Amino acid sequence: MNNAEPVCAIERKNWFQACRVEDVVHNGGVCVKYGEQQIALFHFTRRKEWFAIQNECPHKMQMALSRGMIGTQQDEPKVACPFHKKTFSLVTGQCLSGDECAIETYPVKVENGHVYIFI
Amino acid sequence: MKIIIIGNGMVGYKFCEKLVERSPAAFDITVFGEELRPAYDRVHLSDYFIGKSGEDLHLNTEAWYAQNKITLHLGDPVTGINRPEKTITSFKGITLPYDVLVMATGSAAMVPPIHGVEKKGVFVYRTIEDLDLIRGYAKNAKKAAVLGGGLLGLEAAKAMLDLGIKKTHVIEFAPRLMPRQLDDIGAATLKNKLTALGLSIHTLKHTYQVLGEERVTGIQFADESELSVDMLVISTGIKARDELASQCGIETGARGGIVVNDQLQTSDPSVFAIGECAVHKDMIYGLVAPGYEMAEVLASHLCQAKAGGSRTGKKTFTGFDMSTKLKLVGTDVASFGDPFISTEKVRTILFEDKLNGIYKRLNISSDGKHLLGGILVGEASGYNMLLQQYKNKMLLPSNPEDLILMQRDDKKESSDSIASLPDDALICSCEGVTKDTICRSVSESGCETIDAIKKCTKAGTGCGGCVPMMKDLLVHTMKLNGKYIRNVLCEHFAYSRQELYDLIKIHGLKSFNEVLDRFGKGDGCELCKPPVSSILASLWNEMILKKGNDTAQDSNDRFLANIQKGGTYSVVPRIPGGEITPDKLIAIGGVAKKYNLYTKITGAQRIDLFGAHISDLPLIWEELIAAGFESGHAYGKALRTVKSCVGSTWCRFGLHDSVSYAIRIEERYRGLRAPHKLKSAVSGCIRECAEARSKDFGIIATEKGWNLFVCGNGGSKPQHAVLLASDIDSETCIKYIDRFLMFYITTADPLTRTAPWLNKMEGGIDYLRNVVVHDSLGMGVQWEKDMQLLVDSYSCEWKAAIENPEIRKRFNHFVNAPAQKDPAVQFDELRGQKKPASWNKITG
Ligand code: SRM
Ligand SMILES: Cc1cc2nc3c(=O)[nH]c(=O)nc-3n(C[C@H](O)[C@H](O)[C@H](O)COP(=O)(O)OP(=O)(O)OC[C@H]3O[C@@H](n4cnc5c(N)ncnc54)[C@H](O)[C@@H]3O)c2cc1C
Numbered sequence A: 001m002n003n004a005e006p007v008c009a010i011e012r013k014n015w016f017q018a019c020r021v022e023d024v025v026h027n028g029g030v031c032v033k034y035g036e037q038q039i040a041l042f043h044f045t046r047r048k049e050w051f052a053i054q055n056e057c058p059h060k061m062q063m064a065l066s067r068g069m070i071g072t073q074q075d076e077p078k079v080a081c082p083f084h085k086k087t088f089s090l091v092t093g094q095c096l097s098g099d100e101c102a103i104e105t106y107p108v109k110v111e112n113g114h115v116y117i118f119i
Numbered sequence B: 001m002k003i004i005i006i007g008n009g010m011v012g013y014k015f016c017e018k019l020v021e022r023s024p025a026a027f028d029i030t031v032f033g034e035e036l037r038p039a040y041d042r043v044h045l046s047d048y049f050i051g052k053s054g055e056d057l058h059l060n061t062e063a064w065y066a067q068n069k070i071t072l073h074l075g076d077p078v079t080g081i082n083r084p085e086k087t088i089t090s091f092k093g094i095t096l097p098y099d100v101l102v103m104a105t106g107s108a109a110m111v112p113p114i115h116g117v118e119k120k121g122v123f124v125y126r127t128i129e130d131l132d133l134i135r136g137y138a139k140n141a142k143k144a145a146v147l148g149g150g151l152l153g154l155e156a157a158k159a160m161l162d163l164g165i166k167k168t169h170v171i172e173f174a175p176r177l178m179p180r181q182l183d184d185i186g187a188a189t190l191k192n193k194l195t196a197l198g199l200s201i202h203t204l205k206h207t208y209q210v211l212g213e214e215r216v217t218g219i220q221f222a223d224e225s226e227l228s229v230d231m232l233v234i235s236t237g238i239k240a241r242d243e244l245a246s247q248c249g250i251e252t253g254a255r256g257g258i259v260v261n262d263q264l265q266t267s268d269p270s271v272f273a274i275g276e277c278a279v280h281k282d283m284i285y286g287l288v289a290p291g292y293e294m295a296e297v298l299a300s301h302l303c304q305a306k307a308g309g310s311r312t313g314k315k316t317f318t319g320f321d322m323s324t325k326l327k328l329v330g331t332d333v334a335s336f337g338d339p340f341i342s343t344e345k346v347r348t349i350l351f352e353d354k355l356n357g358i359y360k361r362l363n364i365s366s367d368g369k370h371l372l373g374g375i376l377v378g379e380a381s382g383y384n385m386l387l388q389q390y391k392n393k394m395l396l397p398s399n400p401e402d403l404i405l406m407q408r409d410d411k412k413e414s415s416d417s418i419a420s421l422p423d424d425a426l427i428c429s430c431e432g433v434t435k436d437t438i439c440r441s442v443s444e445s446g447c448e449t450i451d452a453i454k455k456c457t458k459a460g461t462g463c464g465g466c467v468p469m470m471k472d473l474l475v476h477t478m479k480l481n482g483k484y485i486r487n488v489l490c491e492h493f494a495y496s497r498q499e500l501y502d503l504i505k506i507h508g509l510k511s512f513n514e515v516l517d518r519f520g521k522g523d524g525c526e527l528c529k530p531p532v533s534s535i536l537a538s539l540w541n542e543m544i545l546k547k548g549n550d551t552a553q554d555s556n557d558r559f560l561a562n563i564q565k566g567g568t569y570s571v572v573p574r575i576p577g578g579e580i581t582p583d584k585l586i587a588i589g590g591v592a593k594k595y596n597l598y599t600k601i602t603g604a605q606r607i608d609l610f611g612a613h614i615s616d617l618p619l620i621w622e623e624l625i626a627a628g629f630e631s632g633h634a635y636g637k638a639l640r641t642v643k644s645c646v647g648s649t650w651c652r653f654g655l656h657d658s659v660s661y662a663i664r665i666e667e668r669y670r671g672l673r674a675p676h677k678l679k680s681a682v683s684g685c686i687r688e689c690a691e692a693r694s695k696d697f698g699i700i701a702t703e704k705g706w707n708l709f710v711c712g713n714g715g716s717k718p719q720h721a722v723l724l725a726s727d728i729d730s731e732t733c734i735k736y737i738d739r740f741l742m743f744y745i746t747t748a749d750p751l752t753r754t755a756p757w758l759n760k761m762e763g764g765i766d767y768l769r770n771v772v773v774h775d776s777l778g779m780g781v782q783w784e785k786d787m788q789l790l791v792d793s794y795s796c797e798w799k800a801a802i803e804n805p806e807i808r809k810r811f812n813h814f815v816n817a818p819a820q821k822d823p824a825v826q827f828d829e830l831r832g833q834k835k836p837a838s839w840n841k842i843t844g
C-alpha cells in the first residue's frame, strides 16, 4: 500500500496509527479513539483481513459495533450489533438486515506490527 | 413532479414508502404533519401504556425521510388550499406549489354532543399526546369510564386497566358490546369475560351529561341514574378530517369524508385522498389495511403516470374486507365477512361453551358450499384459516362444523388446509401479499426463514397477524420442494444442534475454530457461534473466554455481563435461593455506591446493579468476589436462579426446608450452560409461594417428599410446569433433574426453552417421564455421570477473568486510550438514582 499522503494537513485524510496488532482480539473487534470519533477495528483472523467501521450503530445510535460478533454471509464479512443483532457489511457498510441505514467504512493497513486506519 | 402530502399518519407514511420504493428520486415530495412526531403505529398505540416508548412506535426515523429526499414539516398543519393556483399554505406560513396534492388527514375521535364534555378529565383516545394526557390525569384517578363499547372503546378500557385503574366502566348505547362485529350471544360471552377481569359493562345507556364543577366527577344518564367517576375517555367513533377539503370546495360525503373514485381521485383531478379521511362508495374504512391498499393503488397510479404508462392494467381500489381480529384484555375476538346474515338461504352453525367463555358462529350458504361470515369469541386460533376460506370462496368440507370444533393444535389439519388455499389468497392484508408471492420467495428466492420472507416480500411486517400462517406456508413449501427440514444452524453448518452436540462430543473438540474447520465451512456468524460455544460449555465446562472462544461468545457472554441502553453493563451476583446475609447486603451496597450503580431487586430474588462502565467491570467483580460473591450468570444461556420460599424453618405451613434445598439445587447447577436459560424454584408447601410451577424445573414439598414439575415457562408464552414425579426423596429428585437437564441439553434446538421443547416432543410428558423416570433410553447412568462432571468442574468465570491479565485487558472501551471511559455514555436522574439517557436524547 502506498503511504504518500502529506502528514500535516488537518482536514485531509491520512493513515492514523491506531494500535499494535496484538492489541486486537482474534476474530473480533476493539474500539479506537480518533479525536472525538470512535472507530470499530476488527481483525478477522480466519480470513487474514482487517476492517474499520464507525463504532456507532445507526439503529439506536449506540457506541457498540466494536463489541459485536463478526462473521460472514455468503462470504461477505459482516458484524452483528450487540443490541438488536442488526448486521452490517464490513466491506460496504450496507445494513444486511433490510434496513435503510448504512455505516461508514475505512481502509486499514498493517505495517511493522502497527495497525493504521485511513481517516 | 411536485407531490405534497397532507398528513403524516400511518397511511400518509406508507404512501411515501411506496413512492420511493418504486421510483426513488422521481418525485419531489413534501409532507406536512400536524402532529409533532413522525408517523407512528397507531394500531399499537395502547402498547404505549405497557412499556413501548414513542420512538418504539415510530414507523421510521426522521433520518429516513431525509435520506429519501422527502421534506418533512412536522407540527405544521396545512391550513389552506388554493386550487386555481395549485398551492397550499401552512400554519407556519409556508406557501408551496404542487402538481399533485394527496390528502391523508385521517380522522379524529368523534365527540358526541353531550353536556359538559369540555370539563377537565374528559379525554379522547387517538394520538400519543392524548395518551400522555390520560396517563398524567390517571395518576390521581381511582374510577374511570369509557364511553363506547366498540372496538376502540374496549381497547381504551383495557388501557385504563393497564394504567392501574381498577374500577373501570364501559358505557355502550347499543344493547350489546361491539354491536358492529358481534351478535347477542357473542357480545354476552365477551361481556362475561370482561366482567371477570374487573370491567363493569353498562349497555343500553344513553349518556345525558358529564357532572362536575370544573373537573368531571360523574356522568348522568338519560334515565337519570348516575355513575361517579374521576375521568372519562370518549371513544364513540371516528369523524373523517375533511374540514380542509370542504373549506376549499372539494366534494365531501353526506356523512363526512372526502369523496374519491376508484383511482382515489377527489372531485378535483389534481387532488387525491387516501386512508381514513376518504369515503369510497359511501364507505369510510376505519382500519389500516384498506388505507395501505389505497396508498398502493395511488402510488402505482402516479408512478405509471410519471413513466407515461398506458391506462391498461392500472390498479384500482374496489373496496376492502372489514374482517377484524383483536386481542382484548387477553380475550380473542374476531369477526369476518357478514357476521349477522340470517336469511332462509343461510345455514348458521353455533358453538357455545359457557364454562370456558367460548362462542363461535359460522354462516354458510344453504347448499353448504361456502362460508359467508362468522364470529369467534374466546378462542380465535382458526381465524386466519376461516378468513381465507371466506375470502377465496373455497369449497367447505362436508362437515363444516369441524372448522370450529376440530382446532385442537392439529398441525396436520392446518398444513393440509394451507395446501388447498388458492395462489392468490391474500395472506398479509397490511402489505397485500399473496400466498403465491410467499411460496415463490421460498422456492425461487431461497428464503428459508420468516425474517428472510419478511425482507423479500414485506409480508408480516405490518400488524404481524399473518406470521403463523407464513410459518405454515414456509414449512409446507420447503416440504413440497423435497427439502428435508432439518433445523440446520446456518449457512456454515449443515447440522442441527443435536447432531453437532454429538459430533463435538465424540471428536472431543474444544474450540469454535476447531469445530468450524472440522464440521463447517466459511467463517461462522452470529447464528452459529453462540450455539456452538454453548455446546462446548455444556460439554466441557471450561472457562468460556479461553482457547480463542471469547469472540465466538454472544456479546453478553464475551463481557460476562448484559449490555444495557447506552452501552453500560449490569452486574448480577449469585444469591443462591435468594438467601443473603446482612454483611453481604452491605457489601453490595458499598460496591454500588463506589461505582455509582443503579440498584434494583430483580424478579428472581436477587439484586441487579446497572450502569457499570465496561472498564469498571473487573474492579467491581474483584470487590464482590472478595466479599464472597460469584457470577450469577445473568448474561448466559445458563442456570439463572433457584427461587425459594421461606419454608419450614419459619413458615407455619412449611413441610420441608425449602430454602436449604433451593440453595443445594442452585449450587449444584450454577453456571450450567444450556440451549436457553434455565430457572428453578422450591416451595415449602402446596401454597407455592416460590412459583415453582412457572419454572423449567420446580419442586414443591409434599407430606412425603417432593413433587417435581418440569417445563414451565414465564415470558411471553407462559405455561405451567407439568408433574414429572411425585413424593420423591431429595436424592431421587436430584437424580431425575440431572437426567432431565442432560436430555434437554443434548437434544433441544438453540434458544428453545424447556416448555417449547416439550411441546414439540412426540409423546409429550409421558415420553419424557419414560426417559427420565423409567430410563427407557438406558441413558440414565451416563447422564448422571456427565452432570457430575460438570458439577465438579464448576468454577466462577468472573474469578478466572479478573485473575487473567490477558482477559482483563479486554475490558476497556478504547484500545488506544485504556484509561478513558466511553464519553457517549450519559445518564439522567430518577428517584435519586441514575438511569441511562433515553435512546432519543442520545440521538439529539
Ligand atoms: C433483571 C430482570 C428484571 C428485573 O428487574 O426484575 C430481568 C431482566 C432481563 N431479562 Fe428477564 N429479567 C428478570 C427476570 C425474569 C423473569 C422472572 C424470573 O426469572 O423469575 C422472567 C420470566 C420467567 C421465565 O424466564 O420463564 C423473565 C423472562 C425473560 C425473557 C423471556 C424468556 C422466555 O422464555 O420467553 C427474556 C428474553 C430471553 O431470554 O430471550 C428475558 C430477558 C431479559 C434481559 C436479559 C433482556 C436483555 O437482553 O437485556 C434483561 C436484562 C437483565 C440484565 O441486564 O441484568 N427475560 N425475566 C430479572 C432478573 C432476574 C435475575 O435475578 O436473574
Ligand atoms: C387506539 C386505536 C387502535 C386501533 N386499532 C386498529 C387495529 O387493531 N386494526 C386496524 O386496522 N386499525 C386500527 N386502528 C385504526 C388505524 O389506526 C387507522 O385506520 C389508521 O391510523 C389510519 O391512517 P391514516 O393515515 O388514514 O390516519 P391517521 O393515522 O389518523 O393520520 C392522519 C394524520 O394527518 C394529520 N392531519 C390531519 N389534518 C392535517 C392537516 N391539515 N395538515 C397536516 N396534517 C394533518 C393528523 O394529525 C394525523 O397525524 C386503531 C386506531 C386507534 C386510535
Ligand code: SF4
Binding pocket: B645, B646, B647, B648, B651, B652, B653, B654, B655, B658, B683, B684, B685, B686, B687, B688, B689, B690
Ligand atoms: S409455600 Fe408458602 S406457606 Fe408454604 S412454606 Fe412456603 S411460605 Fe410457607
Ligand code: FES
Binding pocket: A057, A058, A059, A060, A061, A062, A081, A082, A083, A084, A085, A086
Ligand atoms: S442499536 Fe444496534 S441494532 Fe439496535
